Structures are given as structure tokens and as C-alpha cells.
Amino acid sequence: MMTSYQLNANAGLSARFHNVFKPRDIxxxxxxxxxxxxxxxxLQMAAAFAVFxxxxxxxxxxxxxxxxxxxxMARMERQVAKMEADVAAMRVAVNQRAAQLERRQAFLxxxxxxxxxxGRLAALLPEEVSEPTNPAARAIAHGFDQVDEMQTALVExxxxxxxxxxxxxxxxxxxxGINPARLQREAxxxxxxxxxxxxxNADPQFRALFTSxxxxxxxxxxxxxxxxxRPILESANFTSGYGIRSDPFRGRAAMHAGIDLAGPxxxxxxxxxxxxxxxxxxxxxxxxxxxxxxxxxxxxxRYGHLSRLLVRPGQRVRRGExxxxxxxxxxxxxxxxxxxxxxxxxxxxxxxxxxxxxxxIALQQQRRPVLEAPVAIGGPAGGPARTDR
Numbered sequence: 001m002m003t004s005y006q007l008n009a010n011a012g013l014s015a016r017f018h019n020v021f022k023p024r025d026i027x028x029x030x031x032x033x034x035x036x037x038x039x040x041x042x043l044q045m046a047a048a049f050a051v052f053x054x055x056x057x058x059x060x061x062x063x064x065x066x067x068x069x070x071x072x073m074a075r076m077e078r079q080v081a082k083m084e085a086d087v088a089a090m091r092v093a094v095n096q097r098a099a100q101l102e103r104r105q106a107f108l109x110x111x112x113x114x115x116x117x118x119g120r121l122a123a124l125l126p127e128e129v130s131e132p133t134n135p136a137a138r139a140i141a142h143g144f145d146q147v148d149e150m151q152t153a154l155v156e157x158x159x160x161x162x163x164x165x166x167x168x169x170x171x172x173x174x175x176x177g178i179n180p181a182r183l184q185r186e187a188x189x190x191x192x193x194x195x196x197x198x199x200x201n202a203d204p205q206f207r208a209l210f211t212s213x214x215x216x217x218x219x220x221x222x223x224x225x226x227x228x229x230r231p232i233l234e235s236a237n238f239t240s241g242y243g244i245r246s247d248p249f250r251g252r253a254a255m256h257a258g259i260d261l262a263g264p265x266x267x268x269x270x271x272x273x274x275x276x277x278x279x280x281x282x283x284x285x286x287x288x289x290x291x292x293x294x295x296x297x298x299x300x301x302r303y304g305h306l307s308r309l310l311v312r313p314g315q316r317v318r319r320g321e322x323x324x325x326x327x328x329x330x331x332x333x334x335x336x337x338x339x340x341x342x343x344x345x346x347x348x349x350x351x352x353x354x355x356x357x358x359x360x361i362a363l364q365q366q367r368r369p370v371l372e373a374p375v376a377i378g379g380p381a382g383g384p385a386r387t388d389r
Contacts, residue, residue, distance in 0.1 A: 100126055100203075104151050107206060111213060112158065118214055125202040125210060155205050162212040169219050176226070176352040178343075182297050183222025184215065225295035227272035227341050227353045229319060231303060232326075236263040239336060242349040257347035258302065258340035265335040267326035269303055271317045272353070280309045280323075287338065288330020291323050300345075304338035305329050 103126040110116045110124055170180045202210070240260035275295035283290040287304035291311060294300055307327025311317060328335045341350040 101147050101151065103127070104203070104206065108151065108154055108158070111209075118217065121210060121213070126206055127201045128203045152205065155209050159209050159212055162209070162216050166212070166216045166219065169216070169223065173219075173223075173226070176228075176355075177348065178226060180219060183225070184218045222297055224274045224319070225297045225299055227295065227299070227301050227350070229270075229272045230354050231269050231272050231301075231337060231339050232261055232263060232267060233270065234263060234267055236261040236267070236337070242347075242351065258304075258338050259350050260336050260338055262334065262336035263326055265327060266307060267335075267337075268322055269306065269324045269326055269337055271319060271321045271323050272301055273299075273319050275301075275317060277311045277313050277315045277317060277323075280311050280313055280315075283330065286331035288332060289324070289327065290330075293317060293323070298344040300340075300342040302338070302340040302342070304340075305332045305336060307335075 103124065107121065107124040107126055111121055173180050173183070238259065239262045240256060242256060242259055244255060269291075271293055273293075273295045275293040277291065278294045278300070279290060279292040281290060282288065283304070287302070289304075289306040289309050291303045291306065291309060292300060293303075303324060305327055306324040307329065308325040309323075310325070311323045317323060326335055326337050332338075339350055341348050341353050
């Protein structure tokens with residue numbers, strides 16, 4: 001039953017196939033004669049196969065073209081993405097380089113202006129910027145090389161000047177017997193640790209300049225604490241020097257811890273360096289009315305036998321500021337000033353501190369004008385090697 005159905009179906013399909021490709025007659029009439037052409041089934045099938053092949057080939061070619069177009073589009077997209085990455089890298093390199101140069105310029109301008117503090121300069125330290133890995137970005141960054149070279153030359157010049165000033169200041173301090181290390185002691189400090197990122201990764205050249213500047217700044221700041229002027233502006237007589245002398249009251253050899261400068265009663269007496277008044281009072285040890293100033297770094301000055309005290313304990317005074325009037329109070333034979341310089345509590349010869357030193361004068365002129373000028377016999381009683389303190 002099933003076989004008969006299949007045969008009938010195949011017969012019907014074959015009939016339809018032959019009906020599609022059955023022989024066909026075509027008549028052509030040219031106006032004079034009539035011609036007849038017969039197109040057989042095989043020719044029709046061959047033509048149909050050719051059309052089918054052409055259509056199939058067109059479909060395949062179109063699909064291949066689309067795949068090639070997709071590949072080209074993907075390649076173009078990758079190229080565009082790479083170009084965008086290069087542009088972004090160049091933009092980052094330019095911004096980093098420009099920011100570095102601007103920061104370096106701000107550091108140099110602040111330092112050379114002469115009014116910066118160490119904390120501010122440390123915060124302005126420019127970071128070291130690494131060389132870009134992208135060739136295009138590296139080429140763009142090198143466009144700033146001329147500015148870089150100018151800044152580098154300025155850094156080297158500043159370092160050379162800083163070293164020169166440091167050596168000159170050290171030499172001037174040693175001439176008067178001051179160890180430069182004394183002025184570079186760090187004061188007591190503390191607090192939580194909050195690092196400055198710029199200082200952690202600072203440009204080596206600028207870090208070296210900052211280190212040199214910091215050492216010089218400490219030294220020059222400490223110079224303000226050094227007595228380097230005469231305590232009397234008016235004319236005075238030098239009547240007694242520092243060291244062993246014949247005591248004017250006992251006539252025996254005794255240590256004189258300072259110098260005596262005689263002058264009229266009421267002659268103005270001035271501080272010889274910046275500092276804070278430790279004592280401004282009557283002293284029973286022989287000084288009479290005494291002003292003692294602490295200049296920091298272990299340095300003190302004393303002004304004895306004053307007729308009047310014009311400052312109070314705890315008061316901050318500047319170099320050249322009026323602190324008292326000359327007199328003859330205490331253990332004194334007449335109107336004069338007993339002047340002492342002490343380092344770590346020990347009296348030293350004040351004379352070298354009163355002699356002009358152009359380096360120290362130039363540094364201290366930034367704070368106060370230079371004092372000029374200087375001078376009966378007296379002073380506290382003392383033995384050969386010990387003085388009243």
C-alpha cells in the first residue's frame with residue numbers, strides 16, 4: 001500500500017518536472033517569412049542550472065565580500081583605537097611635563113625671593129617625572145627640553161651661590177670662635193607623621209638644592225643670635241679688658257668676665273643681637289642693675305651697672321634696641337658698662353664679637369641696621385677662674 005503511494009508521488013513529481021521543462025516552440029516572424037525554433041527539455045534544464053549556479057555564486061561572493069568588509073572594519077576600528085590611545089598618551093605626557101615645569105618654576109621663584117620657610121619649600125618640591133614609554137608622547141614631551149635646560153642651569157647657579165654663601169658664613173663664624181654646628185641644631189619638635197608626597201619622590205636636582213638651601217637657612221637664621229655689634233653708639237672709653245686683671249677694690253689678681261666701656265651717666269645701652277630678656281633686675285653679686293639676654297643657641301649677653309632698666313623679663317628684643325642707661329650701680333668705681341658674652345654659660349672674650357665682620361653684617365642687615373661705635377672700671381668680684389653667674 002505504502003509502495004503504491006510512493007510510486008504515485010514520484011510519478012506526479014516527475015510529471016510536474018517534465019511539465020516545467022517540456023519542449024517549447026518559439027515562432028519568429030520577420031515580415032517576410034515565419035521561422036520556428038524548438039527549445040528542448042535538456043537545453044532548458046542546462047539554462048536553469050546555469051542561472052542557479054550564477055545565483056549561488058553571487059550569494060557566496062556577496063557573503064565573502066561582507067566578511068572581508070567586516071574584517072576591514074575591525075582592522076580600522078583597531079587602528080582608530082590605537083590612534084586614540086596615542087593621543088591620550090600624548091595629552092597625559094604634555095600635561096605631566098607642563099605641570100612639572102610649572103612646579104619647578106614656582107619652587108625656584110619662592111626660594112629665590114628669599115622669604116620662604118622650609119615647610120613651604122618642601123611642599124613645593126617638584127616630583128620627578130618618568131620618561132613616557134609611548135614614542136609619540138616622548139617626542140611631544142621633549143618639546144619642553146629648552147625650558148628644562150634653562151631651569152636646570154638656574155638650579156646649578158643657585159646651588160653654587162648657596163654653597164658660596166654657606167662657606168663664607170662658616171668662615172665668618174669661625175673667625176669669632178663660633179662652631180657653625182651650634183647654629184644648625186634642630187629645636188625640639190614632634191607631632192604626627194604626615195609625609196609630603198612631593199618630597200618623597202622629588203626631582204634629585206631640586207632635592208639637592210633644597211638640602212643646601214636648608215643648611216644655609218639654618219645657619220643664617222642662627223646668625224641673628226650672635227652678638228656682632230657694640231652696645232654703645234656714643235663715644236666710650238675701653239677701660240678694662242677680658243681676662244685676668246688686678247681687682248680695682250682688692251688689688252689682687254682676679255678674673256674679669258667681660259669688658260668695661262666708660263661713658264657719661266645715662267648713656268643709652270643697646271642689645272647686640274636678637275633675643276629674649278632673661279633677667280632685668282638688681283643683682284647682688286656685683287653687677288648692680290643687670291640685663292641678661294638669651295639669644296638662643298646657648299649664647300647670652302650681660303649688661304651691668306645700669307642706672308636704669310628699660311626692658312622686662314620675657315620681652316623679645318631686636319639687635320640695636322634700647323635696653324637700659326649707663327650708670328655705676330653695684331660694684332663699680334664710676335659710670336660705665338660691664339659687657340659680657342657667654343656661650344653655654346661660660347664667659348668668652350666679647351672683643352671679637354664687636355669687631356666688624358662684613359659677612360655677618362650683611363646677613364644681619366636684613367633684620368636690623370648695623371650698629372656702630374662703642375667704654376671706669378668695675379664688675380662683679382671673682383677669683384682667678386670663676387665669675388658670678
